[in-house]
Amino acid sequence: MAELTQAAAMITVHEFHGFGHPAMAEEVRRKVPSLKKIYTYEDVRRMMEEKPNPSLNLLHIDADDIFTLCWTSGTEAQPKGCPLSHNNWRCQAAIALASGMQPSDVMLTAGPLVNMASVGTVYVPWLRFGGTVVLHHPFDPQLLLKQMVQERIQYTLLVPAVVNMILKHPAAQGVDLSSIRVITVGSAPPSLWSMQEFKKRWNVDIGNIWGQNEGTALVSGVEEVPDMAIRVDHLPRYGAPGVEWATSMARFVQTKVVDPDGTELTENGAVGELLYRGPNVIPGYFRRPDLNAQAFDADGYFRTGDLFQIAQGRYLKFFERAKDIIIRxxxxxxxxxxxxxxxxxxxxxxxxxxxxxxxxxxxxxxxxxxxxxxxxxxxxxxxxxxxxxxxxxxxxxxxxxxxxxxxxxxxxxxxxxxxxxxxxxxxxxxx
The missing domain is CATH 3.30.300.30 (ANL, C-terminal domain)
Known part of the structure; x- marks a missing residue:
């Protein structure tokens, strides 16, 4: 990452779980000539107390400058850099509101602030709309439940495994989660069983979100899809002809489902790769022009690599990552x-x-x-x-x-x- 970005500085923790991160950073600096400065969080805290250099006021920040550079999680291949600008995130934060979060919410992020899951569904909406962010990492189920209760969490994003763990964990029995208004499940669709159980035990609604570090996002919240049995595996088909959504930014997003030859599919029940275009999507992978020709089609739609099925004209059902389909x-x-x-x-x-x-x-x-x-x-x-x-x-x-x-x-x-x-x-x- 340091070589690809030609990073000038690195900020890291002094020590974590017995591992000395500055020593690792020094090793990286010896291999990457551009890396001139290494700071720890202690250095950053000290800088915050100092009088700022007046020359910083001369720096020009444009709305189309890169704000974050997240990296694909690399379950199948080497990570790729996904640059999103201030403008990209302004749009993405508005789309995230479809989950049911509200300005001034107390929000919990159960994962590390490294990708779309936590950055896009909690951190940036907090910057954009206000409220309180509660951090949780590394994962500890009992601590997570304690934070939900003591911090009076109103919104959080979880993965299906954690949702199911809470429901099946002995410590969760009798826990007061009445402050929670909505939970959004990402990384994979929730199970209907988990949605029903959370509603029955705590009157908590669970939404369904699909997204990628590249900026793509489909959000199936209670307002958009009130029927739980549909919300469990149906997502908004943004850009479908004649279909409107409560999410204001949705009108700027377009999706299409295509077959392996690139022909657009429109009939109900059709399954194909989802292509996505919108102001929240990266313009291309960071300094990887070799990947962009395959990543986008001729009309500028991003190829998500995920298979979706068209349902009822207005919805998309996540079918599977193309490589995770079992063909029997x-x-x-x-x-x-x-x-x-x-x-x-x-x-x-x-x-x-x-x-x-x-x-x-x-x-x-x-x-x-x-x-x-x-x-x-x-x-x-x-x-x-x-x-x-x-x-x-x-x-x-x-x-x-x-x-x-x-x-x-x-x-x-x-x-x-x-x-x-x-x-x-x-x-x-x-x-």
Whole structure:
């Protein structure tokens, strides 16, 4: 990152969990000639107490200058820099209001301030509209619940695994979460079970948000999609002909769904890659012109790499990341659908589904499951439960791997690549 950005300075913590970060920074400085200054947070606090240099007033900041440079989380590839300007963020903050947050809210961010999840749904809206931000990192479930209660949190963004953990954690029973008005779930769609449970126990509404560091954002909040059964997996189809949304900025955003040849799909039920265009999207990856030709189409739409299905004309249903689709004998299985159903199983704490190689069908579904403490889980338990939920037979998992934890990156996304490699190794199949 230092080499790509030609960074002039680095700010870091003096020590964390026994690791000396300044020493690491010095090592980077020896390799990157542009890196001249290294500061710790103690240095920054000291500077804040000093009289500012008058020459700083001569610096010109333009609304189209880069405000943040977030990096893709890299579950499948090397991270890429996503530069967003002040103007980009002004638009993005307005779109975030569709989640149900309100100016002056007390907002909690449960993840690190490194990407769209926390920066885009909590930090920048706080800068734009005011309120209070409560930080939480590294993740501690009991501390998270304590903060929600003591700080009287009104809005937060969580990932599905944390939402389900709260519902199944013994410490959450009887906890007063009455201050919370809305929770937005990101990184993957929530399960209907979790939405119903939060509403029943605490009268808390859960919204559904899909977004990327590149600036794309579809927000399914209570105002936009009041029906919970629809909100669980439907997102606004911004730019759909004749459709209006409560979110004011939505009128400036356009989406389209295309087939592998780039032909736009418009009929209900059609599945294709989502392309997205709007004033909240990066103009291109930072100093990577080699990537931009493939990242945008001829009309300036960003290729998201995610598959969506057109529903009822006005909605988009997240189908899957293209590489996470399990193709069993020609039938497409959404790993996310399998995971969301199984998260409702009373003995399942966490779950991930991946395709495993099969000579006859191409792929079959393997699920990695973390059982709740003191519970036992069998494949027959899981398939029986899914059948009771009305899931089609071809979508049922055909192998179970019991694990202590699902591997995730620092922002909560499941590292499917590791799981696919693990099951290939166990089957003795080469990549």
């Amino acid at each position: 004998g020609g039938y497409n299985i959404s790993a996310q659908e399998v995971e969301n159903v199984l998260l409702g199983h009373p003995a399942v704490q966490d779950v991930a589904a991946v395709g495993m190689p099969d000579e006859n069908l191409g792929e079959r579904t393997c699920v990695y499951v973390v059982p709740k403490p003191g519970q036992t889980v069998t494949l027959e338990d899981l398939t029986g439960y899914m059948k009771d939920q009305g899931v089609a037979t071809y979508k049922l998992p055909e192998r179970l791997e019991l694990v202590e934890a699902i591997p995730r990156n620092p922002v909560g996304k499941i590292l499917k690549k590791e799981l696919r490699r693990d099951i290939r190794d166990k089957l003795g199949v080469s990549p």
